[in-house]
Amino acid sequence: MSNERTTSDDQTRDQTNAPAPDGQSPHEPREFAGPGEFATLPKAEFMMPGPDRDRLVGLILDGTKTATAALLLDYTDCGDPLPKVGDQSVLVDSDDRGIALLVTTAVDVVRLGDVTDQQAIDEGEGDTTAAEWRRTHESFWNSPDYRTEFSNPDFPLDDDTLVVLEHFTVAAHLQTNHHHTESA
Template sequence: MENRPIDETAAREFWAEYRSAHPDRATDTEPPSAEVFGDNAELTDELLGLVLDGTKRATASLVVEFELDGQPLPRIGSHWIACDSAGRPRAILRSVELRIGTFASVDEQFAFDEGEDDRSLATWRENHSRYWQRVSAGLGFEWTEDHEIVFERFEVAWAEA
């Protein structure tokens, strides 16, 4: 099942609540993007659940995905809004560590911090390879292990009450 479109109005309101409560932290010059984890409803909600329960504190994205979306790469201290499969904003995430590298450069600690499956490096490689092959095909390019990846660690700065 596909994700529903993101409720951009609700995302802006969610950001405004956070910004009002934490003006010292919400210093982004542009409103943050509203995004979903994964590429289907089941995966989106599963990964968001891991974020909300504290298991998932890292994510990896292809640099080319940011380029195709016309989005700047994240920077330390920047925020983004994580939405569920229904398009509702559920958490505001703040980037605390960023690194760009290739598929071969991921390590066991990062795989563990992503919090998915058994949290092993082997499973991370298997599942992310399969995911990026699927996503890249939908975006019109062929994924290879040489594509640049943004490895991001984040904190939950604000969550739905």
């Protein structure tokens, strides 16, 4: 999933605390009817299908992971719009099943050299400093599998590379169980 909403690193982040239309707090996940209810929403896909994606889905569902990051190039190279505060998407697991409704709460576009420790913590994947976060992300962004997806796989990655930082919340859980079950 590529994700961020503001186009300037000096813009104020929009954190919404407005109540949901049904009066429920936006911070309390709600159950919803099923996959068809949000069929027109984009998918929120973290990593490639497999154990890493399912681990991240678990971190999102338990509230540990509330942010993500993508290179601005991810959006510009394929012509995708930047995320915006209030955007909704359906979190999917490795079996492409809708697990939860995510709502974007903040988007910032910053220089790679300006990513903060707080972003590392909010991503919930174990990095606690910007330096750790950068090593982890650069390893992925420099991988051949990742770079071959771009029209110019030799793009530079340095302090001035723009990164989209997106924060989100789980607004609703699907009623389906996200854990895999063994068949008898």
